[in-house]
Amino acid sequence: MTGALIGRLVLLAGVLGFILAPDSFVPLLRPFAPDGMPVIYDRAGFGNLTLWHLGLVVAAIVPSALLAILLAVLVTRPRGAEFLPLSRALVGFGQTFPPVAVLALAVPVVGFGAWPTLIALFLYGLLPIFENALAGLVGVPASVALAADGMGMTPRQKLWQVELPLALPLVVEGIRISAVIAISTAAIGSTVAARSLGEVIIAGLNANNLSFVVQGGLLTAGLAVLVYDGLGLVVAAIRRRPR
């Protein structure tokens, strides 16, 4: 427990430290930079890029989560049950499509910039949240669902007061998975001119500057680990304290 806590704090301090004062990491990164090349990426601030990166993730995952939860609710209603296989197939299709392909196909339609990335992240976020929300809703014990009906809850009251609260830990677990996938995928968005930490990596690859690649890669990975960890704490808190 304490070990894990210390690990988290060190990682958080490292990520924040790099964003706020990247120059202090020059001695560590110098060996990776070719002679005469800049060690730290300087065409944009890391704070700015990190915010863009996380902004992309949030802007894609929030609608993704809403749609996925809505779909899961609809297909678990008596009238929506027949759409369950169809929605599973659709959402699964979104997941199997490679993100690079989504980017490539989206650019001719919506142009360069943030939009193709948002579309890819949105599609990528659907499956884990949908499947988890589905598992959560289907997993409500039969006797509990029967009691909700028998007490005289309307279908809407049953959904809001019983089914969704009971499914919540699994839903957040799904959001956690989607968010981590989105953080790593967002980096690829910079290939089509989305602002994200990916642009540091791409600049490094273009200029053959390994230092840029390392700092962009590590920062992205650090963010993913921190977000995964943070949402894990949220899940644990929900499970510990039922509502």
Next chain:
Amino acid sequence: MIRFESVSKVYDGIAVVDDVSLTLERGTITAVVGTSGSGKSTLLRMVNRLVEPTAGRVLLDGTDTASVPAADLRRRIGYVIQDHGLFPHWTAARNIATVPGLLGWPRAAIDARVRELMLMLQLDPDVIGPRFPHELSGGQAQRVGVARALAARPEVLLMDEPFGALDPVIRQQAQTDLRKLQQQLGTTVMLVTHDMAEAIRLGDRIAVMRAGRIDQFAPPAEIIAAPATGFVADLLGEGDRAFRYLSLQPAARLARPGAADGPVLPADATMADALAEMIWSGRDRLPVAGPDGHPAGVCTRDDLIRAGRPG
């Protein structure tokens, strides 16, 4: 009063409940007994419309239940199910408050009612109230389930195998408590069970169900004395019939003037208790207590054995 009028429920061409007509008198306990698949739970669920009849109708105090919106109807009917079905994310107190909450009672009235019910069911409101269902024992969870069903003062209480998940010792206590509670509140109870002994102990009348039909609908003594079909007799278990019959009658009824040695039989003991006591203590006459607790007479072995044979 609950009245079934030629009620049937057909699933995929199979009648799970087949043309059942039955009247459950107000303020009584009716036990519906049958093996699994006999349609007894389906019959019960047609009262609060968790199952809609394919044919026939169910009347509640003269009103056709189909004419009342299902949610409104259910809030007026208490419902207890086998593994209690408590909402796992709510405390015991909040579970009990479910129906008053749905009915929009004021906060203070709900809190007072929850407290009152918990005391009535011997649950300490300050200790058990804030606990979550997974922190309750089986017996406590069962009582919270009963409290939840009674919260909005329903006139009708439906119980679907309410003691099925309890171990035998607690079950017997829970049955006794239910009987007392029902007498105190005057609620009309429809109880579904597969256990004939439970039906005999609790039911004012017993309906024996088989394959969607009622084989016999009669008071327990009549069921034991004259089982209408072989199936009813099988459910009774031939060997236990005499003891079951004795267990329905108070021993005090056999008291005749006189005195006997040894411990006095309590006033509420049944004839079965008296016989068991005789066998165990090797006596053939027992002093029986009157309502005041003092010996009021004796009960003899010959009288007991005669009383165990109906008719």
